[in-house]
Amino acid sequence: MESKSSVTPSHGAGFSLAEVDGTRGGSSPGSSELMEESIGFFVSFVQVFGLPKSIGQIYGLLFVSTTALPMDEIVARLGISKGSASQGLTLLKGLGAVVPKSVPLDRREHFVADLNVSRIVGHFFENRLQPRLDHGDRRLGTMLELAKAMERSDKDDGSANVLNRIRALQKWQKRGRSLVPIVVRWLKR
Amino acid sequence: MESKSSVTPSHGAGFSLAEVDGTRGGSSPGSSELMEESIGFFVSFVQVFGLPKSIGQIYGLLFVSTTALPMDEIVARLGISKGSASQGLTLLKGLGAVVPKSVPLDRREHFVADLNVSRIVGHFFENRLQPRLDHGDRRLGTMLELAKAMERSDKDDGSANVLNRIRALQKWQKRGRSLVPIVVRWLKR
DNA sequence: CATTTTGTTCATTTTTGATTGAACAAACGG
DNA sequence: CCGTTTGTTCAATCAAAAATGAACAAAATG
Numbered sequence: 001m002e003s004k005s006s007v008t009p010s011h012g013a014g015f016s017l018a019e020v021d022g023t024r025g026g027s028s029p030g031s032s033e034l035m036e037e038s039i040g041f042f043v044s045f046v047q048v049f050g051l052p053k054s055i056g057q058i059y060g061l062l063f064v065s066t067t068a069l070p071m072d073e074i075v076a077r078l079g080i081s082k083g084s085a086s087q088g089l090t091l092l093k094g095l096g097a098v099v100p101k102s103v104p105l106d107r108r109e110h111f112v113a114d115l116n117v118s119r120i121v122g123h124f125f126e127n128r129l130q131p132r133l134d135h136g137d138r139r140l141g142t143m144l145e146l147a148k149a150m151e152r153s154d155k156d157d158g159s160a161n162v163l164n165r166i167r168a169l170q171k172w173q174k175r176g177r178s179l180v181p182i183v184v185r186w187l188k189r
Numbered sequence: 190m191e192s193k194s195s196v197t198p199s200h201g202a203g204f205s206l207a208e209v210d211g212t213r214g215g216s217s218p219g220s221s222e223l224m225e226e227s228i229g230f231f232v233s234f235v236q237v238f239g240l241p242k243s244i245g246q247i248y249g250l251l252f253v254s255t256t257a258l259p260m261d262e263i264v265a266r267l268g269i270s271k272g273s274a275s276q277g278l279t280l281l282k283g284l285g286a287v288v289p290k291s292v293p294l295d296r297r298e299h300f301v302a303d304l305n306v307s308r309i310v311g312h313f314f315e316n317r318l319q320p321r322l323d324h325g326d327r328r329l330g331t332m333l334e335l336a337k338a339m340e341r342s343d344k345d346d347g348s349a350n351v352l353n354r355i356r357a358l359q360k361w362q363k364r365g366r367s368l369v370p371i372v373v374r375w376l377k378r
Numbered sequence: 379c380a381t382t383t384t385g386t387t388c389a390t391t392t393t394t395g396a397t398t399g400a401a402c403a404a405a406c407g408g
Numbered sequence: 409c410c411g412t413t414t415g416t417t418c419a420a421t422c423a424a425a426a427a428t429g430a431a432c433a434a435a436a437t438g
Contacts, residue, residue: 041329063358107406136230143223273426381438385434401417403414
C-alpha cells in the first residue's frame with residue numbers, strides 16, 4: 001500500500017528543508033534500512049503496551065531521524081494518513097515521548113523523539129494499569145460485601161470458602177499495586 | 190438428564206449474564222450479583238494482559254463457584270459458545286489457573302479455579318514480553334551495525350548522534366529485561 | 379457394535395479497534 | 409480581507425482478533 005504522495009516538496013525554500021528532505025539520508029543507503037528496523041522495533045514495543053501500530057511507526061521514524069520532522073513529512077515517509085499522524089503525534093506529545101521543535105524559516109511544527117522511552121511505559125502504568133487497579137479495589141469491596149451476606153444467609157454451602165478467596169485476592173491486588181511504584185521508580189533512573 | 194432444548198442460548202449477539210442466570214438448580218454457584226462482579230473483575234484483569242474477554246469470564250465464574258463446574262455448565266451460565274469455552278479452558282489449564290477435578294458419578298471433566306492468580310501474569314511475561322525483548326535485542330544489534338556503517342560513510346550528518354541514541358536504547362532494553370525476573374519473583378510468594 | 383455423551387477443531391461470522399480522508403478550523407502571509 | 413498552508417475532528421471504512429457453531433473425533437454406555 002503505497003501512498004501516491006510526491007515526496008519532493010515543491011516549495012524549495014532554503015537549506016533547512018533540503019536537509020529534512022534529503023535525510024534518506026544524506027542519501028546514505030543504510031539509512032532507510034535503519035529506519036525500517038527502528039520502526040519495526042518500536043511498533044513491536046508499543047504493542048506490548050496495547051498502543052496502536054501507528055504510534056510505534058511515528059516514534060520509530062523520529063528516533064532515527066537526524067533532523068526534526070514536520071507532520072506531512074511523517075505522513076509521506078510512513079505512508080499513513082494525515083489523521084493517523086495527527087492523532088499519533090498528539091498522543092506522543094501527551095506522553096512527552098515526542099517533542100515539538102521550531103525550525104526557523106518553516107511555519108510547520110516539527111518533532112523530535114525524546115529519548116526517554118520510559119514515558120511510554122509510564123503512560124501504560126498510569127493510564128492502563130492504575131485505573132484498573134482502582135476500579136478493581138472497589139469491585140473487590142463489593143464482592144466482599146456480597147460474599148459476607150451470602151455467608152450469613154447460607155451457612156453450609158461453602159460460601160465461607162469463597163469469602164476467603166476474595167480476601168486472598170485482595171492481598172494479591174495490594175501486592176500488585178505496591179509493585180507499580182517500584183517499577184516506575186526503577187525505570188526512572 | 191438435562192433437556193438441551195430449553196437451555197440452548199442460541200440467541201446470538203451480545204452476552205447477558207442476567208438472562209442466562211437465575212439457574213439455581215442443584216449446585217449452588219453463589220449469588221448472581223457476586224458472580225457478575227467477579228466476572229467483571231477478571232475480564233478487566235485479563236484484558237490488561239491482552240487476553241480475550243472469555244478467559245476472564247470463565248475464570249471469574251469459577252473463582253466464585255463453590256463447586257467444580259463442567260464445561261457445559263460454564264457455557265450455560267456465561268452464555269458463550271462451546272468453542273470459546275473449550276479454547277478458554279484449554280488456555281487456562283495450560284496456565285495452571287484452572288485445575289481439573291474429577292467428580293464421582295459424573296463423567297464430565299470439572300474445573301476449579303486455582304487461586305494463584307500470578308500464573309496469568311507469569312504467562313504475560315513469558316509469552317508476550319520475553320519474546321519481544323529477545324527479538325528486540327537482535328533488532329538493536331542490527332540497528333547498531335547499520336548506524337555504524339552510516340557514521341563511517343557519512344561523517345557530518347548527525348549519524349553519530351543516532352548511534353548514541355541506539356546505544357542508549359540498548360541500555361534501556363537491558364534495564365527492562367533485568368526487571369522481568371524481579372517482577373516474576375515478586376509475584377511468586 | 380450402535381448410540382449417546384463429551385470435548386475439540388476450524389471455517390465463518392461478529393465485534394472491536396485502528397485507519398482513512400473529507401470537512402472543518404486556525405494561523406499565516408500577502 | 410482573501411487565498412493558502414497547516415493541523416484537527418469524526419463519520420465511514422477496513423483489518424485483526426475473538427466468538428460462534430456445525431462437523432468431527434474420542435470415550436463411555438448398554
